[in-house]
Amino acid sequence: MRTTAEAVITPSRGGRGRAAGARRSGVVLLTALLAAGLAGCVGGGGDDVEQTAGAPAPSGSAPATSAPSTEAAVLVPGGSAADNQPFFDQVNRALIASNPDAGGVEITSNLRDNGFDIAAMQVTVDTTTVGVEADSVQFSVKWGDDCLIGQYGRGEYASMVAPALGTGACLIGQTRPIDW
Template structure:
């Protein structure tokens, strides 16, 4: 019985860490009302080859309507390089037609030079944010549509310049 409690406690700790980590990446805006459909991925995408038929990029449509394309591009990056970093995602999204000037990306390394647990990247698109996250500690790739922050940006905290 004691072992079972330890496992439950460990799982609860992981769950709390995920909630706290996720809360740190939000703008503080209220969550969508239950009547609104969620545009985030409920489960991470495993690094695998993208589907044979790519979703179509439709720049005149909303971010939510282009999320499948955004995710498809990023899944291709992961399939090509399981150790992909921020530049890989930014370059692929730019090649796919997204505006590089509207993108943000976090650093691939921590301030002490260690590999980051995950990299986040975003595109301001049609007044919303297409946000992606990938890394060994994030459970694979995740994509979502989120409202922009009050600053108009998508990511909280320090991002790196996209100067390439």
């Protein structure tokens, strides 16, 4: 059975040597932390979590979608996080299509430029503590009591809506200050 966190965090399958091992260890740790945090916040079988990606959905919930809608999505300021996930995905997919090397600064700046509140965002670092490019970057926008959470790395994008953590944050672990 695949956990919600596994649908969002995908460990590296390539690379050799210490740097790859360090990246895999960091991703595994982040996956475990995210799984523990979301399990405590989501509860049950994951029915409260909506996700989009090519990965199978957790049992008991609707299948994940991988194809974007043909209709242009719009930001719904008075709507829920789930109401705004199609726009969140559309904005992120458009950036990734035009800039496959996009990192945390580009992603959060693009979300801000498209109407999301940068003060409500979190983003992980683009490089590891040993200076190696991270396998992926996770980013979020807190929307009311919920979070729009995205991940991009190695050409793959995934997103989900999940309840905010008990701390009020959306991401577990170390995030970087958004000072741009």
